[in-house]
Amino acid sequence: xxxxxxxxxxxxxxxxxxxxxxxxxxxxxxxxxxxxxxxxxxxxxxxxxxxxxxxxxxxxxxxxxxxxxxxxxxxxxxxxxxxxxxxxxxxxxxxxxxxxxxxxxxxxxxxxxxxxxxxxxxxxxxxxxxxxxxxxxxxxxxxxxxxxxxxxxxxxxxxxxxxxxxxxxxxxxxxxxxxxxxxxxxxxxxxxxxxxxxxxxxxxxxxxxxxxxxxxxxxxxxxxxxxxxxxxxxxxxxxxxxxxxxxxxxxxxxxxxxxxxxxxxxxxxxxxxxxxxxxxxxxxxxxxxxxxxxxxxxxxxxxxxxxxxxxxxxxxxxxxxxxxxxxxxxxxxxxxxxxxxxxxxxxxxxxxxxxxxxxxxxxxxxxxxxxxxxxxxxxxxxxxxxxxxxxxxxxxxxxxxxxxxxxxxxxxxxxxxxxxxxxxxxxxxxxxxxxxxxxxxxxxxxxxxxxxxxxxxxxxxxxxxxxxxxxxxxxxxxxxxxxxxxxxxxxxxxxxxxxxxxxxxxxxxxxxxxxxxxxxxxxxxxxx
Numbered sequence: 282x283x284x285x286x287x288x289x290x291x292x293x294x295x296x297x298x299x300x301x302x303x304x305x306x307x308x309x310x311x312x313x314x315x316x317x318x319x320x321x322x323x324x325x326x327x328x329x330x331x332x333x334x335x336x337x338x339x340x341x342x343x344x345x346x347x348x349x350x351x352x353x354x355x356x357x358x359x360x361x362x363x364x365x366x367x368x369x370x371x372x373x374x375x376x377x378x379x380x381x382x383x384x385x386x387x388x389x390x391x392x393x394x395x396x397x398x399x400x401x402x403x404x405x406x407x408x409x410x411x412x413x414x415x416x417x418x419x420x421x422x423x424x425x426x427x428x429x430x431x432x433x434x435x436x437x438x439x440x441x442x443x444x445x446x447x448x449x450x451x452x453x454x455x456x457x458x459x460x461x462x463x464x465x466x467x468x469x470x471x472x473x474x475x476x477x478x479x480x481x482x483x484x485x486x487x488x489x490x491x492x493x494x495x496x497x498x499x500x501x502x503x504x505x506x507x508x509x510x511x512x513x514x515x516x517x518x519x520x521x522x523x524x525x526x527x528x529x530x531x532x533x534x535x536x537x538x539x540x541x542x543x544x545x546x547x548x549x550x551x552x553x554x555x556x557x558x559x560x561x562x563x564x565x566x567x568x569x570x571x572x573x574x575x576x577x578x579x580x581x582x583x584x585x586x587x588x589x590x591x592x593x594x595x596x597x598x599x600x601x602x603x604x605x606x607x608x609x610x611x612x613x614x615x616x617x618x619x620x621x622x623x624x625x626x627x628x629x630x631x632x633x634x635x636x637x638x639x640x641x642x643x644x645x646x647x648x649x650x651x652x653x654x655x656x657x658x659x660x661x662x663x664x665x666x667x668x669x670x671x672x673x674x675x676x677x678x679x680x681x682x683x684x685x686x687x688x689x690x691x692x693x694x695x696x697x698x699x700x701x702x703x704x705x706x707x708x709x710x711x712x713x714x715x716x717x718x719x720x721x722x723x724x725x726x727x728x729x730x731x732x733x734x735x736x737x738x739x740x741x742x743x744x745x746x747x748x749x750x751x752x753x754x755x756x757x758x759x760x761x762x763x764x765x766x767x768x769x770x771x772x773x774x775x776x777x778x779x780x781x782x783x784x785x786x787x788x789x790x791x792x793x794x795x796x797x798x799x800x801x802x803x804x805x806x807x808x809x
Contacts, residue, residue, distance in 0.1 A: 285309045285325025286801075292334045292780050294743070295766040296751045301743075306335060308772040311801035316766055328809075334780045336746055337766055338773035338797055339713045340497030340753035341490075342663050343642055343703030346526065347479060347503045347512075348420075350486035352707040356386030358415060362393045364403055367415070372407035380410040383471055387416040387707060389424065392566060392675050398448070401426045401457025414467050419564040419708055423459045423467045430455055433470040442466070444587040446569075461563050461585050473505065479512050487523050491805035493712050494775035494794040497525035497753065497763075499663075499703065501608065501642065502558040506530040507537065517552050523804050525773075527555035527757040529608050532588070532596055544604035545637060546758050550771065555757060556606035558642075559596060560587045562616040565645060566675055570613030573648060577681040584613050594623050597639075601627060606637040608663065614648045614683070617641060621654045628658050638758055640701070643668070646680060646687045656697035661756050663701045664690065666720035666745070667709045673723075673734045684735070690720060691738045701756040702748035713749055717781065718789040720745040726790055742782045742789075772801040776809060 286308045293303040295316060307314040307322045315322055356370050367389055374384050391398050404413045404426035412429035416422070425433075437453050445463030448456045459467055474482070490498070503509045509528070516522040530538055535557055547554040562584055563569025568576055569585040576582050588596075597607050611617045620641055624632075640661035645668065655662055669676075669688035676684040686692065694700060702720065704711040718726075720740050723733035733739055740748075754764025763771045776796040781789045797805040 285314060285323055287319075287322045287325045287327045288330055288335060288774075288776075289319040289322070289327055290332060291330040291776075292332065292782075293766060294334065294336045294746065294782060296337055296743075296747050297765040297767050303766075306766055306774070308774075308798070308801050311772055313766055313768050313770050313772050315768055330776060330809075333795060334777040334782070335766070336775055336777065337750040337764055338496040338775045338799065339494045339749045340499070340525070340764075341495055341703045341706070341711050341713070342499045342701035342749070342753045342756055343501050343665055344498045344706045344711060345502065346486070346498050346500045346524075347483065347509050349707040349711065350482040351474065351479075352387050353486060353489075354482065356384070356415070358386050358388035359390075359418065360393070361389065364394060364399050367399075368403050368407050371404060371413060371415070375408040375411045375413075378411060382411065383429075384408055384411045384413045385415070385471070387420075388418050389415055390418040390566065398456070398458055399424055401430065401455070404457070412470070414471060417567060419566045421461055421464070421564040421567045421569060423464045425457050425459065425467050427457070429467055429470065430457065433466050435466055439466070444585060444589075446585065460567055460569055461587050468504070476508065476512060479509070480516060483512065483516065484521065488805070490524065490711060491797045491799075492794060492807075493714075494777075494797050495711060495713060496523075496773050496797060496799040496804070497527075499555055499753070499757065500526055500528040501705075502529055502531050504531065506534045513552050522551055523799055525550055525763075525799075526552050528552070529555040529558040532557055532559045535596055535600055535605065538605055539599075539603045545606040550759065550762060553757065554605075556608055557596065557600050558608050558610070559593060560610040561593065561620060562587055562611060562613050564612050565672055565679060568679060570646070571611075571616035571619070572613040573615045573618065574683075576679045578679075583615065586616075590619055590623070593619070594626075597623055598627065601632060601635060601637060604637070606639050608640045608642050610642045612643050612645045614646045614651070617644060617647055618651055621651055621658060621660070624658045624660055625654070636758070638756055640756060643705075644693070645672075646683060647689060649686055652686065652689065652692050653696045655693060656699075659699075661699045661701055662693050663703065663756060664688065664748075665703050665705045665709060666690070666716045667704060669723055669734065670719045670725050671709060673730075687735075689738050690740045694740060694744060699752065699755055700748045701752040702745065703753075714781070714789060714792055714794070716749070717742065717745045718786070720748075721789065722786045724787070728787060742786075746781075772798060774798040778808065
């Protein structure tokens with residue numbers, strides 16, 4: 282039959298434990314038709330893959346799709362090792378930007394230049410006539426100049442908002458740094474992109490994801506949640522949404538979701554309601570994660586609680602009563618314990634038999650006593666492997682010996698925890714192969730540290746790939762239709778140049794995506 286495509290001479294890793302490997306796969310329409318040996322395949326157009334590897338296509342289980350798409354047009358500050366170089370790039374951008382318009386960037390990391398925080402004065406000297414706002418790598422701090430503070434109405438007497446901090450100097454003047462909920466003081470002064478601008482940014486971003494083998498993303502919060510939902514809906518209806526999106530709304534939209542009858546799982550396999558996104562604390566790099574004990578060397582700092590416990594409990598319970606699951610940003614061991622305590626309370630009551638897929642995002646640090654609780658409470662660990670290799674030095678600095686149980690993938694898996702992997706882009710690259718490498722080796726691209734950082738927490742390649750495929754599907758309740766190469770499931774596939782299951786782990790970074798299939802159609806091909 283002409284509508285059957287058969288991929289042969291391949292190393293097919295199905296992620297289906299009943300039949301983990303095969304030599305060929307047949308695609309009929311937008312579904313997997315058959316999996317097995319080449320001679321078992323039905324008649325159809327055949328493509329000899331020359332020994333390449335085939336897996337289910339990837340889903341990024343934690344990505345800010347809109348934020349990442351917009352960041353592609355802003356000043357890229359990732360990996361810059363000095364304030365001087367950042368200031369130089371701001372000066373270049375300001376020189377080609379009309380006076381009065383915002384200059385925006387993302388990715389600075391003060392840890393790369395010794396840990397000294399920058400100030401607004403650094404930006405004032407090169408962009409006095411432009412408001413400048415530069416978001417830190419983790420997205421939890423903003424560095425702004427004086428013009429930006431003026432537009433935001435921030436002065437020495439502006440109070441810290443709940444769950445946020447305006448950094449001030451010894452004279453009580455704002456330094457230009459904002460943390461956590463205080464970031465909104467600056468963000469609210471920045472004109473929002475129009476729907477046309479947002480949709481254009483998304484359209485430019487989709488092909489980049491396809492080149493990484495990504496055909497799905499769990500959108501983890503955009504300030505204008507309903508607006509972004511409308512963007513995705515319009516693109517889908519126009520046939521221009523080549524990405525399977527599950528969207529999680531910011532917490533302040535819960536009542537609107539309930540009023541509109543939006544429940545987790547509503548929609549289709551191109552666009553569906555994921556749930557509600559809640560930030561419980563800050564981050565490691567900004568030293569704002571909610572900790573059980575103080576940060577190393579900072580005896581008075583246990584981080585920032587961005588959503589108070591009573592508010593979280595009310596949101597989680599109200600959401601559950603209306604069929605809306607929650608995805609909770611939690612970095613510190615304090616934030617993770619609070620969440621688990623509330624889920625234990627919920628499971629002991631009305632949540633005992635709930636089908637909702639509740640999840641914690643990041644789960645970066647757990648107290649050893651809490652390692653088994655996610656599995657016990659059926660809570661999904663949505664984690665980002667590349668955070669571990671990116672943050673390991675900072676984790677050692679601020680968490681000390683506690684870092685042993687940070688990014689504890691193997692400890693969680695061994696206790697039966699369901700796991701889904703993602704990137705947190707634009708915080709990190711969405712490149713899945715880099716994520717798999719980090720999960721398997723716990724080493725950076727340069728090979729450091731030798732043997733891996735807390736190597737007992739490394740996972741196998743099958744477990745890492747599973748978390749980007751079947752684990753991601755489970756997190757949104759779609760395990761029956763995608764995530765594995767199984768007859769009858771959606772034909773979402775990725776073709777890799779190398780067998781990442783067999784090569785030396787460090788060589789995973791040398792592999793490339795040669796082709797990506799979504800819904801039975803190639804959306805990216807190279808070397809095929």
